[in-house]
Amino acid sequence: MNARRILDAIWDFVVGDDPRLALAALVAIGLTAVVCAFGLSAWWLAPAVALASLRWSLRGARPSATSASKTSS
């Protein structure tokens, strides 16, 4: 296995099939750190960003006709 395949496997393992959610996790924690640095209360920020990004990533999803066959994890 070459380095490219190892990096691809790590990327797929951590980031998964929607890189925007990984970015949202970084933004949630980064924004919290910035707001805290200004001495403001920021405990609510990470849940708000995480849930908003999750809902955004589901836009356009709709039930399909079949839902009981083999899938990956």
Next chain:
Amino acid sequence: MTGAQTSLALSVFLACAVEAVEAFTIVLAVGTTRHWPAALAGTGVAGLVLAVVVAALGPALTVLPLGVLRVVVGGLLLTFGLQWLRKAILRAAGAKDKHDEEAIFATERAEAAAVPVPTGFDGYAFAISFKAVLLEGLEVAFIVLTFGANQHDVGLAAAAAAAAVLAVLGAGLALRAPLARVPENGMKFAVGVLLTSFGIFWGAEGAGAHWPGGEASLGPLVAVILLAALAMVAEVRGRAVPTAAVPG
């Protein structure tokens, strides 16, 4: 056992049980179709590799300063948890195929039967079992390490993981069939909620936020994430295209 330790053990147990069910299905398919000793050898070697990974990285992670550890671990858990939760919501809403162990078992058996069985050691059975256990187990090792290091209790996390593997193995050996009746999709949903909640909690805390009530706010946070996820399931379900009525 404190509330945090209970949450740690429960999260690791559920995550590990889900992954163990998936790995068990593949090992069972290969073992029953081809060569049990080779399938079990592959399983054992993968288990050893995973144990070495946890034993080597666990102590190294606990040396990191707590603030750094919580930001890194929180960020990774949040990334991981959001991915799990997204898939679980899509499955619960019928927008993604559900995990069906019996269908996977049938497919794996058909694929295993298509390859000729050698007279000596069965390298195919070894490789398939090794790969299945290693890949499913890496997710568990990641969760054991992150949860365990953050709570400074890798031992408890590893024990919860081992208990889950033993429970799945015990049930599987008793039934000698894929564990299709395990509510795997519901468990994945629960794990997604827990990983996301812990990721948010630790990540925000590491970034400098102070949770109202400290660790006591973890319970309400889990409840909020769960309710929001259920609302998203209902929202996606509500987008179903209505089928036209057939005139009688």
